[in-house]
Structure formats: structure tokens, C-alpha cells
Amino acid sequence: MAQGSAKIRIAHAEPIGQGARLLRVERVDGAELGFAGGQYVIINSGVTLPGGKLAKRAYSMLSSDAEQRAVEIAVKRIGAGPASNVLNDIAVGAELEWSGPWGKLRLPPGFSGRALVIATDTGITAALGIARSAAAAGAAQLDLLWLVEEGDYFVPEAFVRERLPAAARLTVAGGFLPVGHPERPARACALVGDHVADGPRDAVLCAGDGAVIYPIRDRLASLGAPEGSVLLESFFNNPLKKSL
Numbered sequence: 472m473a474q475g476s477a478k479i480r481i482a483h484a485e486p487i488g489q490g491a492r493l494l495r496v497e498r499v500d501g502a503e504l505g506f507a508g509g510q511y512v513i514i515n516s517g518v519t520l521p522g523g524k525l526a527k528r529a530y531s532m533l534s535s536d537a538e539q540r541a542v543e544i545a546v547k548r549i550g551a552g553p554a555s556n557v558l559n560d561i562a563v564g565a566e567l568e569w570s571g572p573w574g575k576l577r578l579p580p581g582f583s584g585r586a587l588v589i590a591t592d593t594g595i596t597a598a599l600g601i602a603r604s605a606a607a608a609g610a611a612q613l614d615l616l617w618l619v620e621e622g623d624y625f626v627p628e629a630f631v632r633e634r635l636p637a638a639a640r641l642t643v644a645g646g647f648l649p650v651g652h653p654e655r656p657a658r659a660c661a662l663v664g665d666h667v668a669d670g671p672r673d674a675v676l677c678a679g680d681g682a683v684i685y686p687i688r689d690r691l692a693s694l695g696a697p698e699g700s701v702l703l704e705s706f707f708n709n710p711l712k713k714s715l
């Protein structure tokens with residue numbers, strides 16, 4: 472799959488929920504993105520940070536990988552964060568530099584087993600991208616578990632349900648503890664343990680809060696998940712990095 476570094480154009484934008492925006496973007500040169508569900512692009516916000524670096528941030532495609540020319544992302548406004556504010560305010564028709572697609576959080580082509588996708592917070596975008604992907608269409612079972620604070624934290628539950636294929640089963644653990652709460656990892660591990668009580672999955676893909684998804688992986692390993700069968704994508708609080 473060819474990785475591109477060119478410009479994208481904001482083709483359409485609409486508000487979703489409180490403080491978030493759905494954007495449809497397409498390459499200015501009209502080429503396909505060539506992404507698989509679960510992957511992300513890196514967008515250059517054009518904002519220069521105090522240290523002199525440009526604020527380039529990752530956003531996962533939530534649209535189906537059956538459509539490669541116009542893809543959708545959803546961006547939550549994070550405080551005074553440079554990129555999320557640019558993308559929540561940018562005009563339709565504006566152009567930005569991007570690179571991608573990137574990322575290994577994806578089902579293998581031809582997947583035919585039982586898959587569980589676990590999302591916390593904004594990680595639901597990647598979960599949607601995975602569930603709507605061509606690879607997911609062959610899954611014998613596709614469960615999604617979304618751990619999220621309030622109903623208006625990001626995209627509404629109805630937004631997610633409308634976009635899921637009928638075969639996917641979504642469980643929303645609403646009212647989840649807020650980001651940074653010390654009991655978040657333990658609570659998440661308990662919920663996931665309940666979720667897999669009916670047997671192991673051939674693939675588990677997790678996206679969202681790094682402080683939560685790494686402990687989830689350890690918990691799944693303790694429950695018998697084979698080494699390497701749990702894939703992770705930290706959107707924030709990545710324990711392997713100080714900051715993105």
C-alpha cells in the first residue's frame with residue numbers, strides 16, 4: 472500500500488456532539504488513500520509549537536475502507552490543543568499537509584475468526600474503521616466494547632450505531648471514569664474480563680488511552696491470550712512515549 476505525503480482538502484465538515492467535528496477529507500491530487508480500517512493519517516496543523524516544531528497529529532479514519540477517495544475523521548477539541556482546535560475551526564475547502572496511511576491496528580486480510588475491538592474515549596474512531604473494514608466482513612464474530620465517560624464526551628452512541636455493520640455487536644460502558652482517574656485501568660480490566668468470559672478471541676484490537684489499553688493487554692494475556700494476539704494503538708498517554 473503506497474504511503475502518500477501530499478495535501479488533503481477539507482471537503483465537508485459538521486459538528487458532532489459537544490466540542491467535536493466530523494470532517495470528510497480527500498487528497499488534493501484525487502488519488503486514493505490506500506488505507507485499511509484501523510489505520511490513521513498524520514495531519515500537519517500548520518501551527519508552530521513554542522520549540523519550533525510543527526504540530527502534526529494523528530487521526531484515525533472512521534469511514535469504511537471500501538471508499539478510498541473521500542474519508543472521514545472525527546476530531547475532539549482538546550483544551551487549547553493546537554491541532555484539534557485548527558481542525559474544529561478550519562474552513563471547508565482549506566488544504567493541509569498530511570502523511571499516511573500509518574498503523575498496524577488492523578485485522579489481517581481474509582480474517583475469518585472471532586474479533587474483539589476495545590476502544591476507550593476517542594479510540595472509537597479506529598474501532599469504527601476496523602468494524603467497517605473489508606477484513607471485518609469475513610469475521611465469524613465481531614464485538615466492540617467502548618469505555619467512555621458521559622454521553623456527550625465525543626461522538627454520540629447513535630452516531631456509532633448508525634455506522635456499524637449489522638453483524639457487529641456494540642457494548643457501551645458509559646459513565647466510565649474520566650481520563651486520568653487512578654482506578655481507570657483496574658475498572659477497565661474488570662469490564663474486559665467479563666466481556667471475554669465466553670471464550671477467547673482470535674484477535675483483540677485496542678485503541679485509546681494508553682494508561683488503560685496496556686493494562687488490558689496484560690489482563691488478556693493473564694486470561695490466556697496468545698502473545699502478539701492483542702494489538703494496541705495509544706491515542707494519548709502512550710507509556711512508550713513522553714508525548715506524541
Ligand SMILES: Cc1cc2nc3c(=O)[nH]c(=O)nc-3n(C[C@H](O)[C@H](O)[C@H](O)COP(=O)(O)OP(=O)(O)OC[C@H]3O[C@@H](n4cnc5c(N)ncnc54)[C@H](O)[C@@H]3O)c2cc1C
Pocket residue numbers: 511526528529530531532544545546547548549551552553554555556592593596597650704705706707708714715
Ligand atoms: C494513532 C492515533 C490516532 C488518533 N486518532 C484520533 C481521532 O480519531 N480523533 C481524535 O480526536 N483524536 C485522535 N488522536 C489524538 C490526536 O492525535 C491529538 O493528540 C489530539 O487531537 C490533541 O491534539 P492537539 O494538538 O489539539 O493537542 P495537544 O497539545 O497535542 O494535546 C494535549 C494533550 O492531550 C492529550 N490527548 C489527546 N487526546 C486526548 C483525549 N481524548 N483525552 C485526553 N487527553 C487527550 C495529548 O496526548 C496531549 O498530552 C489520535 C492519536 C493517535 C496517536
